[in-house]
Amino acid sequence: MNKVMYLEFERCIGCRACQAACRECGDHDGKERNYVEYVDFMESRQTYPMMCMQCTDPACARVCPANAIQITEEGVVLSAMEEKCIGCRNCTFGCPFGIPKFDFEENKMYKCDMCYDRTQHDISPMCASVCPSDAIRFIDFEEMQELRRRRTQLNLVEGKKPTEQDKWQYVPEFFGVYSD
Template sequence: MEKKRLYIELENCIGCRSCLAACTQCGGHEQKNRNYVYDVNPLVNRQTMPLMCLHCVDPACARSCPAQAIQIHETGAVLSALTEKCIGCQNCTIACPYGIPKFDEEENLMYKCDLCIDRTKDGIPPMCASVCPSNTLQWLTEEEIAEKQQMHDLGNDKWVTSMPYLEGETNVKVNLPGILQGTTKLF
């Protein structure tokens, strides 16, 4: 089975928030949203963008956890804190450069997107990508991502959010070609 990654085309987002509704339905999520939709400039326009864990290859959240409660699955997915290990110190929420891990005060536990590991480990798209009507969130092979990259003459340095001054390589790929090239596209 060929490995697939979550691929995000930010400029496609229409703000429908289907991804949020789907996230709460994923197994083991206890009806909690583990991703977000951000209003980019709410007083000026309706531009929105999804914000979710980028599943860093060397995640700051896991590095900062003194209890080793944040595990990295063999697929590369960075999982939510293990209930039996999390001590509620919130180091992970502070360490993440993307502001993703959230802390549940009642449960004294960190939770975040785990890339629907119960689905993606078997090659099934994560819930968010399976319902996105605008192709903002896609579940693609490396080859399919490379084909998309070739459609735009941007170079690798402008292609993904994972730059060295942030967190290095990520398993989720994010593109910005329409925004960077000043073009408008629908899906």
């Protein structure tokens, strides 16, 4: 798979179409596995999409004593396998992004798995396929690199200095989700 999820937070319009589409994805049992968060609810209504960052060395998988979180050959970090998950919730505490959620009724963890049933065939995840503002895109790695280059050049032309958030956009330890 040479495609990646590309997020542009400032494009998010807060419509939550990504969440609705996620609930409709094949094996999600009507539960959304991505979220729309407020940047600062007290100051603004600006939102941003939040989903699993698909880390190359995921903390959620490292802290799972039952080895229930599998990583595909392509590097996609999947939700906990039902038959292995013991409900310890280490994954929810270990993830620095707070992504894995625990279902107390079913006693198992679930999280965004980039709609692996779709992305393994180069079909966009549900969230990316419905995002009206292109805040979430499933694009080729090279296209993502070009978008980032253009964005950096535009910022330099406009005289913007790199912010703390800009440092995160170039951190290489995330496999499939990149943000600007």
